[in-house]
Amino acid sequence: MRMSKLYMPTLREMPSEAEIPSHQLLLRAGMVRNLVSGIYSYLPLGYRVIRKIEDVVREEMDNAGGQEALMSAVQPRALWDASGRWEDFGPEMFKLRDRNSRDFCLGPTHEEYFTSLIQGEIRSYKQLPLNLYQIQTKYRDEKRPRFGVIRAREFIMKDAYSFDKDEEGMENSYRDMWKAYDRIFDRLKLRYRVVEGDSGAMGGNQSHEHMAMSEVGEGIIAYCDGCDYAATDEKAEVVYEVEKSDEDIRQPERVHTPGATTIEDLVEFFNAEEARFGKAVVYNVSNEPVVVILPGDRELNETKLCNYLGITEHELEMADDETIMRISGAEAGFTGPVGLSEDVRLLVDSRITDMRNLIVGGNETDYHLKDVNHGVDFHGEVVQDLLLIEEGDICPRCGMTLMMDRGIEVGNIFQLGTKYSESLNANYLDEHGREKPIVMGSYGVGISRTMAAIVEQYHDEYGIIWPLVVAPYHIIITVINNNDDEQRILGERLYDNLRARGLEVLLDDRKERPGVKFNDRDLIGIPIRVTVGRKAAENIVEYSLRREGENIEIEEGEVLARVEDEFKREGVRI
Ligand code: ATP
Numbered sequence: 001m002r003m004s005k006l007y008m009p010t011l012r013e014m015p016s017e018a019e020i021p022s023h024q025l026l027l028r029a030g031m032v033r034n035l036v037s038g039i040y041s042y043l044p045l046g047y048r049v050i051r052k053i054e055d056v057v058r059e060e061m062d063n064a065g066g067q068e069a070l071m072s073a074v075q076p077r078a079l080w081d082a083s084g085r086w087e088d089f090g091p092e093m094f095k096l097r098d099r100n101s102r103d104f105c106l107g108p109t110h111e112e113y114f115t116s117l118i119q120g121e122i123r124s125y126k127q128l129p130l131n132l133y134q135i136q137t138k139y140r141d142e143k144r145p146r147f148g149v150i151r152a153r154e155f156i157m158k159d160a161y162s163f164d165k166d167e168e169g170m171e172n173s174y175r176d177m178w179k180a181y182d183r184i185f186d187r188l189k190l191r192y193r194v195v196e197g198d199s200g201a202m203g204g205n206q207s208h209e210h211m212a213m214s215e216v217g218e219g220i221i222a223y224c225d226g227c228d229y230a231a232t233d234e235k236a237e238v239v240y241e242v243e244k245s246d247e248d249i250r251q252p253e254r255v256h257t258p259g260a261t262t263i264e265d266l267v268e269f270f271n272a273e274e275a276r277f278g279k280a281v282v283y284n285v286s287n288e289p290v291v292v293i294l295p296g297d298r299e300l301n302e303t304k305l306c307n308y309l310g311i312t313e314h315e316l317e318m319a320d321d322e323t324i325m326r327i328s329g330a331e332a333g334f335t336g337p338v339g340l341s342e343d344v345r346l347l348v349d350s351r352i353t354d355m356r357n358l359i360v361g362g363n364e365t366d367y368h369l370k371d372v373n374h375g376v377d378f379h380g381e382v383v384q385d386l387l388l389i390e391e392g393d394i395c396p397r398c399g400m401t402l403m404m405d406r407g408i409e410v411g412n413i414f415q416l417g418t419k420y421s422e423s424l425n426a427n428y429l430d431e432h433g434r435e436k437p438i439v440m441g442s443y444g445v446g447i448s449r450t451m452a453a454i455v456e457q458y459h460d461e462y463g464i465i466w467p468l469v470v471a472p473y474h475i476i477i478t479v480i481n482n483n484d485d486e487q488r489i490l491g492e493r494l495y496d497n498l499r500a501r502g503l504e505v506l507l508d509d510r511k512e513r514p515g516v517k518f519n520d521r522d523l524i525g526i527p528i529r530v531t532v533g534r535k536a537a538e539n540i541v542e543y544s545l546r547r548e549g550e551n552i553e554i555e556e557g558e559v560l561a562r563v564e565d566e567f568k569r570e571g572v573r574i
Pocket residue numbers: 109140142149150151152153154155156157409410411412444445446447448449
């Protein structure tokens with residue numbers, strides 16, 4: 001491709017709406033453009049990267065026995081009513097109506113759709129297992145679209161669905177997909193961790209996420225160096241126990257605490273440790289007030305709470321001041337477990353039951369109660385673990401101290417079981433002629449998010465550093481002075497020869513200053529660079545790699561061999 005013809009609208013200025021490097025660089029390099037919040041276009045350079053990521057995904061999915069298909073993005077409501085997800089999916093679903101007032105959605109995912117596709121077609125165990133996949137545009141009206149294509153409202157996903165006759169078959173399919181994902185992200189040169197994820201809303205029992213390591217990742221990971229335990233913060237089990245106190249149980253006492261509403265205020269006021277307090281968090285769940293009491297030094301894990309209550313995350317709302325006043329008789333900040341209104345569902349994290357003489361909200365504005373005890377002064381529904389994991393917690397498997405890190409979720413695999421096959425009647429006949437529901441799994445890779453995750457791991461202050469496997473072009477030839485016949489001719493000759501070898505080459509034949517050309521090639525991150533300048537008359541060019549930057553002079557005839565070496569080194573076929 002000649003850069004004089006390439007549609008590559010780069011930006012000189014830093015786009016003000018972009019907070020993280022991948023978002024900034026993809027915009028600046030003219031690879032993606034924003035239309036409205038969370039909706040992006042892929043421009044020619046960016047779209048080449050997308051297609052290369054898709055190629056890797058497709059190859060590994062095919063190798064693992066997947067068969068590619070393509071469903072519609074538009075899905076009728078009936079499918080989603082059958083699984084219950086028309087309601088459960090909540091406000092993230094883009095809903096629309098046709099001219100006859102029939103309801104549809106733009107698919108956020110395709111479990112129901114694929115299940116209905118095979119329903120009635122797969123009749124016998126002899127037709128199983130089956131793995132179908134697609135690479136397709138998904139729609140989710142995210143609450144907070146951000147970080148460019150990392151959390152968009154329209155994005156490209158590879159989604160796969162496996163169909164098996166029993167649990168054991170599904171576990172094999174799951175393992176195969178896990179291995180395929182490992183290969184995909186290895187080939188894409190991402191540093192990643194596979195972590196246990198929460199499978200709540202999907203309906204299955206096991207799930208794992210491939211997390212690309214990145215300090216800007218929204219995914220928080222707890223992992224153990226002592227064993228291979230790793231989980232998202234939503235999932236990670238908190239196993240610490242409160243040391244049993246031998247204090248005597250005392251009588252509760254009302255304490256005037258004007259204006260002390262935060263844990264920090266209270267620590268100062270009472271001159272007591274955070275762990276001495278019983279913190280109350282108040283929610284509205286479909287108009288039922290729920291109060292959760294947890295140790296004052298810990299945070300609540302809302303995913304665990306939702307799973308315990310059997311609700312989806314959008315059904316969980318923080319209670320407003322009016323509700324708090326109604327159920328506790330006090331302003332927010334003074335809620336406690338003693339003397340709440342009758343209709344409150346009171347939950348306590350199991351650690352609360354081992355804590356003695358707690359300080360809690362007094363359910364009276366400007367008052368707290370001290371020396372309050374579970375089982376004596378109040379009785380809550382005890383839940384084993386409602387806490388968010390934090391630095392210093394111990395590994396639930398081996399007891400070592402856990403480490404925390406951040407990642408971008410690029411893949412997610414789920415064991416679904418029979419939730420969708422049962423609700424959509426996808427049954428088969430087993431060896432004995434008995435009808436059984438098909439056992440399913442589902443497997444997603446965020447293609448567009450992966451592009452951004454690669455940029456997060458591969459960039460410097462000047463721009464993107466694409467790994468060869470996904471680079472929009474392999475090589476860029478920069479002709480310093482296009483008016484110089486010798487330079488121009490050598491540039492053209494190299495361009496033709498390298499392309500004839502099947503390489504993807506950009507020729508910078510623009511009438512721009514060398515500085516502009518060098519800046520652009522750094523920004524767009526082409527891995528192999530050839531500069532044709534003053535020594536063109538001697539057939540000598542400069543050769544460098546984007547990731548190293550160091551220039552060496554070589555003869556024209558040496559270029560191909562060096563390029564081939566680089567391909568070998570990167571494990572990429574020409
Ligand atoms: P997240 O927790 O980040 O919202 P998710 O768990 O809801 O993602 P899945 O339903 O597991 O997402 O979708 C499969 C994959 O699709 C994810 O692993 C991710 O890579 C990608 N993906 C999900 N939501 C988005 C989005 N809003 N924008 C871009 N990619 C996304």
